[in-house]
Amino acid sequence: xxxxxxxxxxxTILLERITATEAELASTLVARNSDTKSxxxxxxxxxxxxxxxELDQLDLQLGKTRxxxxxxxxxxxxxxxxxxxxxxxxxxxQGTYFISIGMGGVEVAGxxxxxxxxxxxxxxxxxxxxxxxxxxxxxxxxxxxxxx
Numbered sequence: 001x002x003x004x005x006x007x008x009x010x011x012t013i014l015l016e017r018i019t020a021t022e023a024e025l026a027s028t029l030v031a032r033n034s035d036t037k038s039x040x041x042x043x044x045x046x047x048x049x050x051x052x053x054e055l056d057q058l059d060l061q062l063g064k065t066r067x068x069x070x071x072x073x074x075x076x077x078x079x080x081x082x083x084x085x086x087x088x089x090x091x092x093x094q095g096t097y098f099i100s101i102g103m104g105g106v107e108v109a110g111x112x113x114x115x116x117x118x119x120x121x122x123x124x125x126x127x128x129x130x131x132x133x134x135x136x137x138x139x140x141x142x143x144x145x146x147x148x
Contacts, residue, residue: 001096003075004096009106013103013106018069022132025059028054031050047117072101074086081148083129084128087099088148089113089148100115102115102117126144131144131145
């Protein structure tokens, strides 16, 4: 699996999330703005407050997804990695890890790659390591076979 293929796939996932969240946000705004005050009084105010909470959550989710996309854009594909660092693809005897953003296991090109951030526990263990080194994470040994 190549970094370029994975990066393109991750960008597509994030852009789809952004589009879906923006659509949901727009729909919720329309619903809130078309809601007219009824004789129910307090029920109306509670309903508007709940819609506002949903809008706030969607806005927060949209911001986080855009931040993840921005982080992906920072990856330099022409950079050669001799040590595990941000943007490197690490192949171990236990799996492949892409050190970038926290997204967990992602299926791409017929395989699974674990997309992790340097701040994650496994990212901290792998950070700075070189090919041939073995690290222990959660009682498991991982031997680094390649870094791209």
